[in-house]
Amino acid sequence: MNTNAKPTFQCSGIHIHIGEKEVVKGVDLTVLPGEIHAIMGPNGSGKSTLANGLMGHPAYAVEGTVMLAGEDVSAMPPDEKARKGMFLAFQYPVAVPGVTVASFLRAAVSAVRGVDVPVREFRKELLARMEDLEMDPAFAGRYLNDGFSGGEKKRVEILQLLMLKPRFALLDETDSGLDIDALKVVAKGINAAASNDTGLVLVTHYQRLLNYVHPDVVHVFMEGRIVRAGGPELALELEERGYDWLEPAAAAGGV
Amino acid sequence: MASTPTVADIGSDYSRRYGFHDPEEYFMRTPKGLSHEVVEAISLLKKEPEWMRAFRHKALDVFLAKPMPTWGDTAMLSEIDFDNITYYVRATEKQEKSWDEVPENVKRTFDRLGIPEAERKFLAGVSAQYESEVVYHSVKEELTKQGVIFLDMDSGLREHEDLVRKHFATVIPAADNKFAALNSAVWSGGSFIYVPKNVEVAIPLQAYFRINAERMGQFERTLIIADEGAKVHYIEGCTAPVYSTNSLHSAVVELIAMKRARIRYTTIQNWSNNIYNLVTKRAVAHEDAVVEWVDGNIGSKLTMKYPAVILKGERAHGEVLSIAFAGPGQHQDAGAKMTHLAPNTTSKITSKSISKGTGRSSYRGLVKVRKGAHGCKTSVQCDALLIGDAARTDTYPTMEIAEDQVRVEHEARVSKIGDEQLFYLRSRGIRDDQARLMIVNGFIEPFVKELPMEYAVELNRLIELEMEGSVG
């Protein structure tokens, strides 16, 4: 971790509405390059809304400021945010039938790097990353997320993380629905990204992933707010005691 | 004579690539309108046998007696002015076997369309039809040695009269429908193919159809016979200049697949947006034969085309795989027909359509299982993608099942480009328009992957053009 570095990601005063309902009620977060943060919270607390809203999902009305490496990206559409170095690993990646993983990723990599990556070079890189993630090379020719198992989808999300090399990545429940081997592979990918100076936020409600990825900061997210922040030990405490003991803090409007 | 082409709404470079027209310099053309005199003139010019002459005249009577269809896009159909169409136009005096001998003006056209280049690259044989007549024809020598006949239909009739007479109009009789009758009366050009027993033509045969003159009708006639155990793939492409007035293309295509034969017939129809494309295509599949229609409809003002397979022999298999792209002002009324006459026959129809702007695409299909045709299986899958709130799609499937030991399935889905798909792709840095194009290309991928590479590339490029400016 580079303690003198400038924040790679910073958001402040984030409020998100879905229709009339306020789901995220004021979130501030700062992530330095190579830092790993975990946002933990019970189901339905608004974690996924936060992740999708920050990326610019069209269904959500987002207030507040999002800064990427010192640049205000709040008003940018999702593709522009991605080209500025922001990444979201989806909880439920959608299928795009007819579009292969390879052709999609080549288009994405070219867009994000701003240069047309030659086919051979791209292929070499893709196969190397797939090997890192213990993926069958045949995957490159399959249609994006079409008929993939839960675990396969998550691996492909991590594959994209490694190929696109973002400054900052949000991982939304990337650990859910994985068996232990897949979990280890995903963790390996996350650690690789972090050592490449990507700042990461892992959104999860299990402690499981944190046995393999060691967060610098753990945030507890309840009812649309971060109610507590601490070191890795906080995750263990949550695992032991659940979230109930934090309810008063949530009701009081956070720390 | 030549009028100024006007650019229709079809992506910016249709005009440049295909929409040009050459000066109309003709060796011979019949007067406008349709009559027994015109039919007589065509037959006389072609020095046809008496039976064909009689066939044409009878067909004309059928055409004149039959009412226009009362279904389909009757509004668009009613705009066709049959009296204002030239039914026969001949640009050259004779057909050439060497590209250099093709008259300069016609050659220029096909050069611009890339035909000789394609021939060198990947075709076993090529036929190029300009207006009513085939102007260039070439077949690789080894095919001729194997006994494969690949001729234009007129030469086929002259050189193999018995074979033609035996099969001509047996699959699609003149009285089948009004437009088949019209074609039967004034047909000219098209391909005649015969593949002998157990001969497999490994690389595709291709025909290229071009309408150059304004207000002209092209009525080619194609007959393909694959004898027992034979295998052939035929590809056709179509373009026309962009004129301000409409032209008519009304072809008849008959396929006969004998026992264990396989025929694949691929069409990439990219007529300009003022062509009425009213085509009858039907195949007969005998025992264990396989017939596949791969049909892409991108151009035309109105297409009405329902490729059919009559599954006549046991275990025959029929397949239609089609895509349609209806841009503003276009109506693609396409579909498929499967008639199961014999037991244990199977069929599959996959139809994908994209309607954009005020474009309208319709799937119209018929699956029929005759009593006694037990053990049949048939499935129909229609997917429609809509782009823009004025786009329209219709699904009119008909299933008529007179046998209980069968399985018939039909599924249709209609959707627009998914917001979630779009968000997903954009979150990876892909721009909105590129993301939409990617989704559309993915949508038609099952079709594209069935095409030879050159066609696949061309089709993707066409879709890209059609998708321009479709954000929102």
Add this chain to the structure above:
Amino acid sequence: MSAEPIPNLPLEHVSELSSAAGEGRALLALRNQAREAVSPLVLPARANHLWRYTNPARFLPESDPTALTPIDVGPTWRLDEPLSVAALLAGGATRLVEMDAAARKSGVVVENLHRISVGDLLGTIVPASHGFLEAINMAAWRGGVLVRVPAGVSLEHPIRLRLVAGDLSLPRVLVVGGEGSSFEVIEGHVGGDRGTGKVIGVSEILVGKGANVRYGLVQRWESGVVGHLTARARVLTGARFQMSIASFGGTTFKADVGAFLAGEGAEVETYGVAMGGDSQHFDHHTEHIHEYGKTHSNLDFKVALTGSARSAYTGMIRIAPGAAGAEAYQENRNLLLSENARAESIPELEILTDDVRCSHGATVSPLDPEQLFYLESRGLPRLQAMRVIVYGFLDQTLARLPQTTRERIAALVAARLHTD
């Protein structure tokens, strides 16, 4: 083209019929307009798929339907279940109307349709222009009932209408559900004991804003009856309409049922089961017309055929321009249980805007031999195993109906399975 004789249908006594029934001027005017619409009578073209499988001439009355013939008195009806309203229409008149205390207290109105003061709703959902049979009914209907449930009223028990087919019956039903009302109507068609009978019926249902109406159409005529029933609902903003249609009887039966989703947020579900045997001929048409956005419709229609029965099913989903956010699903499954049974299926879609989700599916198949084998291996005789499978096939659809209706229709299915 075959030279079919030009049909002729005299409608000479419209005025006498109207005045004998004590109708006001408005109704007479409607009748006369409808008579104009079928003079001269032009039958629909057979190429039109709605009539491709059934000859329209079959439904034409043999004599002037407006002639005031003597009326045979219909059978009595023993009521054996709790009902909000029971009404019996037989022999061209309303024979019996009973209403329970709760319905009476909440202001439910059941009226002789001939006596309604204004005709402003009659014929607005199924106008004479709908088709030639609807026009004939409008000109010559005889015996009709209006059911009106006031705004905000919820009825615990169903409203049951029983319509008895005579030699020639042209009944008419109008149901008006007030804003926010909630109730179930069951329209049961019986009769034809003499082995003949012709029926041309029309029913209109208005489902007011936010109302929740369940409507069941159960046809169990005796063999020999030839009938055509048209039912349409207009479903206003935020309202829910559930229609069930169960077809068992008659010799030739054609039904044309559907709903207009005529306000934002309207929801319509249609569930159909048809069981045909012998040489019965069924022809069902369903329509869901989405006129507004954010509307939702679902349709599930099941057909099981034995003997040399024949069924044609045509379904239309139409999404109007601008009806953004509409969702529509349609499913038609046909089970052919004998060699000579025949099924036609035409599920159609016309989608005129892009922000929609629509799908439809249709299948025609025989009994699954694997299922049959499984049940037989558990000791069920073949016939019983077949019955279990057919029952299960239909019950998947019935499961979504109100409990009592489901049970009643299920009992009819079971009875039918044991007679075939």
